[in-house]
Amino acid sequence: MLITEHPGHLDEPPESVLAALRAAADRGIRVAAVGTGVFTLAATGLLDGRRATTGWRHTEELATHHPRLQVDPIGTVVEDGCFLTTAGIFGGLDICLHILRDDHGARVAGETARELITPLQVDADRVQDTIEREIMDSSGLEPTLRWLESRLDRAVSLPEIAAHARTSTSSLTRRFRTHTGRTPLQYLLHARISEAQRLLTETDIPVERIAARTGFTSPAVLRRHFRSLTGLTPRAYRQAHRAKPAQEDQG
Missing domain, CATH: 1.10.10.60 (Homeodomain-like)
Structure with a gap:
């Protein structure tokens, strides 16, 4: 399950969204959040006491609004339990490569990364x-x-x-x-x-x-x-x- 960047990240998410995320986590489903999507995941309380990150513009906001989190300022993929967070822009790609490596091994993830990067x-x-x-x-x-x-x-x-x-x-x-x-x-x-x-x-x-x-x-x-x-x-x-x-x- 992936939560993408979205406007209004400081607003309280609908209870139905929070309930769905909590239910997914209870079932052991891997939940990933990119950029400001991390605020939605943090609002569930599921990240309390865990490490997480977000885009550089919002790390201070994340630490202020969710002080029980351990905010990583670097912005690369942070995995804590079944939760993955990362910065925006290319964060979605980073998350996908990270999951691909976990599920299918470093060789597959590396080949995929090279296919994406080589033309450049x-x-x-x-x-x-x-x-x-x-x-x-x-x-x-x-x-x-x-x-x-x-x-x-x-x-x-x-x-x-x-x-x-x-x-x-x-x-x-x-x-x-x-x-x-x-x-x-x-x-x-x-x-x-x-x-x-x-x-x-x-x-x-x-x-x-x-x-x-x-x-x-x-x-x-x-x-x-x-x-x-x-x-x-x-x-x-x-x-x-x-x-x-x-x-x-x-x-």
Whole structure:
């Protein structure tokens, strides 16, 4: 069962909707909510004491209106029991890949993710480098972005990032969303995953050490975020990308 984004997310949902969601949960049905749809699920009380997330614009609202929740500010898929929540925009896709992996395995989820992403990858590195350079040159965020990228192995909080950029956390978040499409913590997470991908592809460093070098508190946390963003485990990603050169040489 999926609850999508909708207007009026702060309004009290109809009792019939709340009853239907509670009944579904009682039957053990998996319930997913995307973006502001998380507010509807939270109104049932089913998320009390659980971890959940929503779009970056609404995390503070979610924490204020539902203080019994543990709000995850990153916005990637959060699974707690039979409940899954995520941010908006591409959150629905993230949820689907997450469920696909749970039901059919990482290989199927990874193949599906590649089918969705591959058409966008023509000259992807060159295009991305150009876009990022133009974005950072115009935004004034380049020093802070480079500062973050030099500290991927360390715990960095939102207030610390704001202090480096010499701005408030709210202003920082707006600037990051405008110029990178992500919140500061989402940007940091993607930078960590990108560095993990590089280390997996270019080195033989064990996953345990890669987790430490990219700022994850444990290999398990790295694996969870890595699978959420790529559809693959770190080991499967390494095997897939190590196999490519050999296949190309044979061709």
